[in-house]
Amino acid sequence: MIDQPQPILLVEDDPGHVLLIEKNLRRAGVTNEIIKLDDGGRAVEFLFREGEFAAVSAPMPLLILLDLNLPVLNGLQVLQRIKADEQTRRIPVVMLTTTDSHQEITKCYDLGCNIYIVKPVDYVKFSETIRNLGLFLSTVKTPDE
Amino acid sequence: MQQLSTKSKMADNEERKALQEQMDCVERLIQSCAVPTFVIDNRHRVIIWNKACEALTGMKAAEVIGTADLGKIFYGFERPVLADFVIDGNIDEVHGKYELHAHSLLIPDGLQAERWYTDRRGRERYICFDAAPIRNSRGETIAAVETLQDITERKLAEEKLQRAAADLKESNEEIRTFAYIVSHDLRAPLVNLKGFSSELSRALRELTPLFESGVARLEAGERRTMEDLFQKDVPEALEFIDSSVNRMDRLINAILKLSRLGRQELKPKKIDMEQLTASILKTLKHQLDQRHATVIIGALPAVIADRTAMELIMGNLLDNAAKYLASGRPGRIEIEAETNAGKATFHIRDNGRGIAADDLDKIFELFRRAGRQDIPGEGMGLAYVKTLVRRQAGSIRCVSEPGAGSTFSFTIPLSPEAPGKEQQAAGS
Numbered sequence: 094m095i096d097q098p099q100p101i102l103l104v105e106d107d108p109g110h111v112l113l114i115e116k117n118l119r120r121a122g123v124t125n126e127i128i129k130l131d132d133g134g135r136a137v138e139f140l141f142r143e144g145e146f147a148a149v150s151a152p153m154p155l156l157i158l159l160d161l162n163l164p165v166l167n168g169l170q171v172l173q174r175i176k177a178d179e180q181t182r183r184i185p186v187v188m189l190t191t192t193d194s195h196q197e198i199t200k201c202y203d204l205g206c207n208i209y210i211v212k213p214v215d216y217v218k219f220s221e222t223i224r225n226l227g228l229f230l231s232t233v234k235t236p237d238e
Numbered sequence: 239m240q241q242l243s244t245k246s247k248m249a250d251n252e253e254r255k256a257l258q259e260q261m262d263c264v265e266r267l268i269q270s271c272a273v274p275t276f277v278i279d280n281r282h283r284v285i286i287w288n289k290a291c292e293a294l295t296g297m298k299a300a301e302v303i304g305t306a307d308l309g310k311i312f313y314g315f316e317r318p319v320l321a322d323f324v325i326d327g328n329i330d331e332v333h334g335k336y337e338l339h340a341h342s343l344l345i346p347d348g349l350q351a352e353r354w355y356t357d358r359r360g361r362e363r364y365i366c367f368d369a370a371p372i373r374n375s376r377g378e379t380i381a382a383v384e385t386l387q388d389i390t391e392r393k394l395a396e397e398k399l400q401r402a403a404a405d406l407k408e409s410n411e412e413i414r415t416f417a418y419i420v421s422h423d424l425r426a427p428l429v430n431l432k433g434f435s436s437e438l439s440r441a442l443r444e445l446t447p448l449f450e451s452g453v454a455r456l457e458a459g460e461r462r463t464m465e466d467l468f469q470k471d472v473p474e475a476l477e478f479i480d481s482s483v484n485r486m487d488r489l490i491n492a493i494l495k496l497s498r499l500g501r502q503e504l505k506p507k508k509i510d511m512e513q514l515t516a517s518i519l520k521t522l523k524h525q526l527d528q529r530h531a532t533v534i535i536g537a538l539p540a541v542i543a544d545r546t547a548m549e550l551i552m553g554n555l556l557d558n559a560a561k562y563l564a565s566g567r568p569g570r571i572e573i574e575a576e577t578n579a580g581k582a583t584f585h586i587r588d589n590g591r592g593i594a595a596d597d598l599d600k601i602f603e604l605f606r607r608a609g610r611q612d613i614p615g616e617g618m619g620l621a622y623v624k625t626l627v628r629r630q631a632g633s634i635r636c637v638s639e640p641g642a643g644s645t646f647s648f649t650i651p652l653s654p655e656a657p658g659k660e661q662q663a664a665g666s
Contacts, residue, residue, distance in 0.1 A: 107426055109427075109429070113429075113433040113437070116437070162422070162426075191425040191429065192422055194498075212429045214428045214432050214483060215432070216429075216432045216433045216435075216436040219429070219433065
C-alpha cells in the first residue's frame with residue numbers, strides 16, 4: 094500500500110498557468126501535493142533523483158502534467174526521457190500546450206503521452222478539462238505494482 | 239630521269255603551294271571571325287591566334303604563336319587550357335579545373351567549360367571556353383580549335399538573381415517562422431488574461447453576499463459609490479477585458495492559420511474542378527436559396543493541385559460571392575474557366591454589391607474588410623486564398639464595380655512544375 098500519497102508533478106514555466114491549473118485541481122477535490130517545476134531539465138532531475146533532487150525521497154508522481162514549451166529541455170524531450178525509463182514509463186503523462194498543431198499532437202502521442210490538453214483561451218473549457226482530470230484522479234486509484 | 243625528278247618536284251611544289259594557300263585561307267577565316275579563337279597543333283603549340291583573341295586577352299599573336307605553354311601565359315600560372323585536354327584526350331582530368339564543364343552539345347568530342355580569368359589589366363572575366371579536335375582523314379587529332387566567350391555580364395546577372403532569390407526565400411521563411419512564433423507566444427499570456435479575469439469574476443460573485451451585507455451599513459452616499467464600483471465599473475472592466483481577449487484570440491488564430499497554410503505540405507492530385515465546385519455550392523445551398531440566386535457553372539478543367547487548398551480557395555470565393563449578393567435583386571453567380579499555355583484561369587463572377595475601387599487593393603490583406611461591415615467575418619478569407627493561390631505558383635485579381643458585382647479571377651498551372659526542370663550544373 095502507499096503510505097505517503099503520491100504527488101502530482103506539474104512542469105510549467107508560466108506562473109499564471111501554474112496557479113490556474115492548481116486552483117482548478119483543488120476545486121475538483123485533488124488533495125495530493127503538487128510539485129511545481131519551471132523547466133524541463135529540473136523535471137528530469139527530479140524524476141531521476143539527480144542534481145538538487147539527489148536526496149529527495151518522495152514517491153514517484155501519480156501523474157505528470159507537462160507543458161510543451163519549456164526552457165532547458167522542452168516537453169517532448171522530457172516525455173522521451175520518461176517513456177524510455179523502466180521506472181517512470183508507466184506514470185501517466187498529460188501534455189499541456191497552447192498549440193493545437195496536428196504535427197505536435199501526433200508527436201506527443203507517438204512518444205507515448207496519455208492525454209494531450211490544449212490550453213484554450215476559453216477559460217471555462219480549460220478549467221472544466223483540468224477539473225475533470227482532477228475528479229478522475231480523486232476517484233480513481235492507480236493499481237499497486 | 240633528271241627531268242622526271244624535276245617534274246615531280248614541281249608537282250610537289252604545286253601541291254604544297256595549294257596546301258599553303260588553303261591553310262592561309264583557313265587562317266584568314268579564323269582571323270576575320272569575331273569570336274576570340276585560337277588553334278594549337280598536336281604538340282600543343284599555338285598556330286593561330288586571332289584578332290578577337292588579342293582584343294579579349296590583351297595578348298598579341300606574336301607573344302603566343304609557337305608556344306607550347308599557352309596556359310601559363312594565359313593564366314599566369316602553370317595549367318593547361320581546354321584545347322590541351324582535347325589534344326591529349328584526357329577529358330576526365332578536366333574535372334575540378336573549371337567551375338562548370340560538359341561535353342559540347344554541338345561538336346562531337348568537343349568540350350565546353352566556364353571559369354573566372356583575370357586578364358592583363360587585372361579585370362576578372364568569366365569566360366565560356368569551347369574546344370574541339372581537328373582531325374585528319376585518318377581520324378587522328380592534328381590540332382584543336384578553341385573559342386572564348388566573355389560571359390561576365392551574364393554570370394554576374396545570374397549571380398545577382400540567385401542571391402535575390404535566396405534572400406527572398408530566407409525572408410519568406412523568416413516571416414513564416416515569425417507568424418508561427420508570434421501566434422504561439424502571444425497565446426500563453428492570453429490564457430492568463432482570460433483565466434484571471436474569470437477568476438476575478440468568480441471572486442466577485444463569491445464576494446457579493448458579503449458586499450451586500452457590508453454595504454447596507456454604509457451611509458447613502460458611500461453606498462452609492464461602492465455599488466457603482468462593485469456592480470458597474472468592475473464588471474464592465476472585466477467584460478471589456480474578456481471581449482478584447484476573445485478578439486485577440488481570434489486574430490491570433492487567424493494569423494496562425496495563415497502561417498500554417500503557408501507552411502503545410504501541398505499534395506498535388508488530379509481534381510475535377512466541376513465536381514469540387516458543385517460540392518461547395520451544395521453547402522451554400524441554403525444561403526443561395528434565400529437570395530433567390532442562380533448559379534451557373536461553365537466547363538471547368540481538371541487541374542493537378544492540392545485538394546484542400548483548392549477547396550479553401552473555391553470555398554472562400556464562392557462563400558464571399560454568396561455572402562455579398564446585393565439585397566433587392568435576385569443573385570447570380572457564374573463560375574467559368576479558360577486554359578492557356580499550361581495554365582487555368584477560373585472566374586467567379588457575381589452580381590453582388592461590388593467593391594469600391596479604393597478598397598480593391600486591401601481586400602487581400604490580413605484583417606481587411608471592405609464596404610459595410612454588416613456581415614460577420616474576420617477579414618481573413620481572401621488572405622488565405624491569396625496565400626494558397628501563390629503557393630501553387632498562381633495569381634489572383636479582382637475586378638469590381640460597386641453596385642454591379644465583382645469578378646475574382648485566379649490563375650494556377652494545370653499541373654505543378656515537373657521537378658528537375660531547372661537548369662542543373664552541367665556535367666558536374
